Amino acid sequence: MKLAAVWLVVAALLLGPAPAAAQAPPSSSSETTVVSTSRTPPAIAAAAGILIDASDGSILWEKNSRERRAIASTTKIMTALVVLENAEPDEMVTASARAEAVGATDALVTELELVQGERLSVEHLLYGLLLPSGSDAAVALAEHVGGTVEAFAGMMTERARQAGAVDTNFANADGLDDPGAYSTAWDLAQITRAAMANDAFRRIVATPRFQIPRATGAPRDVVNRNELLGRLEGATGVKTGNTRNAGRSLVASALREGEERISVILGSPEPFGESSALLNFGFSAFKRFVVVGEDGSWGQVTYGDGTTVSLKAPQEVSVLLGDTTPAPRMRYRPEQSELVVEVPGGLTIPLEQTCVGSDEPCERPKRRWSPVAALISAFAPLLAALR
Numbered sequence: 001m002k003l004a005a006v007w008l009v010v011a012a013l014l015l016g017p018a019p020a021a022a023q024a025p026p027s028s029s030s031e032t033t034v035v036s037t038s039r040t041p042p043a044i045a046a047a048a049g050i051l052i053d054a055s056d057g058s059i060l061w062e063k064n065s066r067e068r069r070a071i072a073s074t075t076k077i078m079t080a081l082v083v084l085e086n087a088e089p090d091e092m093v094t095a096s097a098r099a100e101a102v103g104a105t106d107a108l109v110t111e112l113e114l115v116q117g118e119r120l121s122v123e124h125l126l127y128g129l130l131l132p133s134g135s136d137a138a139v140a141l142a143e144h145v146g147g148t149v150e151a152f153a154g155m156m157t158e159r160a161r162q163a164g165a166v167d168t169n170f171a172n173a174d175g176l177d178d179p180g181a182y183s184t185a186w187d188l189a190q191i192t193r194a195a196m197a198n199d200a201f202r203r204i205v206a207t208p209r210f211q212i213p214r215a216t217g218a219p220r221d222v223v224n225r226n227e228l229l230g231r232l233e234g235a236t237g238v239k240t241g242n243t244r245n246a247g248r249s250l251v252a253s254a255l256r257e258g259e260e261r262i263s264v265i266l267g268s269p270e271p272f273g274e275s276s277a278l279l280n281f282g283f284s285a286f287k288r289f290v291v292v293g294e295d296g297s298w299g300q301v302t303y304g305d306g307t308t309v310s311l312k313a314p315q316e317v318s319v320l321l322g323d324t325t326p327a328p329r330m331r332y333r334p335e336q337s338e339l340v341v342e343v344p345g346g347l348t349i350p351l352e353q354t355c356v357g358s359d360e361p362c363e364r365p366k367r368r369w370s371p372v373a374a375l376i377s378a379f380a381p382l383l384a385a386l387r
Contacts, residue, residue: 037322042277047267054260072241075175089123205237
């Protein structure tokens with residue numbers, strides 16, 4: 001038994017030393033995947049929905065997320081994004097007769113009560129679009145940017161494609177029920193990711209209330225219809241929706257400790273409660289593990305002969321993991337003579353070895369010939385038989 005123990009120790013030395021553990025600073029990743037967790041998600045009665053990580057789009061939960069549905073006034077997320085990308089905030093918009101007529105025959109339609117000929121800035125109309133969900137503001141902005149609502153809807157559909165929302169078609173700018181208008185929870189999440197990357201959009205949807213001037217009289221005091229603002233920890237937006245075909249819907253987001261989640265709930269009996277539960281689940285059940293930091297550093301390793309090298313990766317990488325997912329680990333690949341970081345899900349990141357204090361590459365130390373090691377290696381079969 002003692003001889004066997006000696007053989008095992010020497011064999012381990014001959015195979016080469018294992019690298020020491022290393023740590024990395026925070027970063028971000030563009031990888032998109034479905035992340036699993038052992039925790040049970042909240043019960044969601046909505047017809048469809050999805051929960052994603054805002055930074056990389058990782059799916060944390062979904063229900064009928066690819067099912068085509070009417071999306072009501074969550075449409076206005078794309079309306080606002082197209083306007084922000086094609087008009088300046090101080091441009092003046094003149095309300096048309098079509099804008100004034102919005103909501104005249106439907107009590108469910110919310111509006112700013114624009115009057116034909118009234119002039120407001122693009123910025124003021126965007127607040128009127130996204131906070132109280134003014135459909136007349138949507139028409140006025142669409143006509144200003146696209147010439148007609150129909151042409152503008154085409155711009156919205158094209159912008160959705162660019163955001164990765166390939167199963168979406170817009171027929172209007174306000175989200176009122178139309179047979180030709182549809183999207184999916186997954187597509188709407190991609191649209192929201194693109195919109196939330198726009199600083200002006202983020203600022204508007206996070207505003208609890210705002211005053212919009214009138215042509216005459218007191219200004220309009222508009223209130224954000226998103227009840228999660230100020231109630232849910234870290235809530236950052238984004239948009240409510242409600243029509244007869246779509247039902248009550250909500251796209252919501254929250255930011256905690258530098259991590260942001262986006263939830264989409266379509267056709268829900270309680271969109272605020274269900275969105276709140278999903279977002280809380282998204283933070284409690286998933287954590288981001290930094291694989292490689294901004295400078296590419298993955299720390300240092302010291303080999304058995306005392307040689308210490310620095311490890312660097314070609315890019316910064318981080319992954320979102322469920323609470324039971326094994327953490328990424330470093331491994332030596334003898335066949336390629338390289339160190340890599342293996343990340344759950346199949347991602348492998350090669351690590352470059354550089355000399356400490358410089359950027360010069362350092363090779364893995366070569367094993368030196370030892371008469372004792374050679375002797376033990378020659379008698380290895382006999383030693384193994386004696387175990």
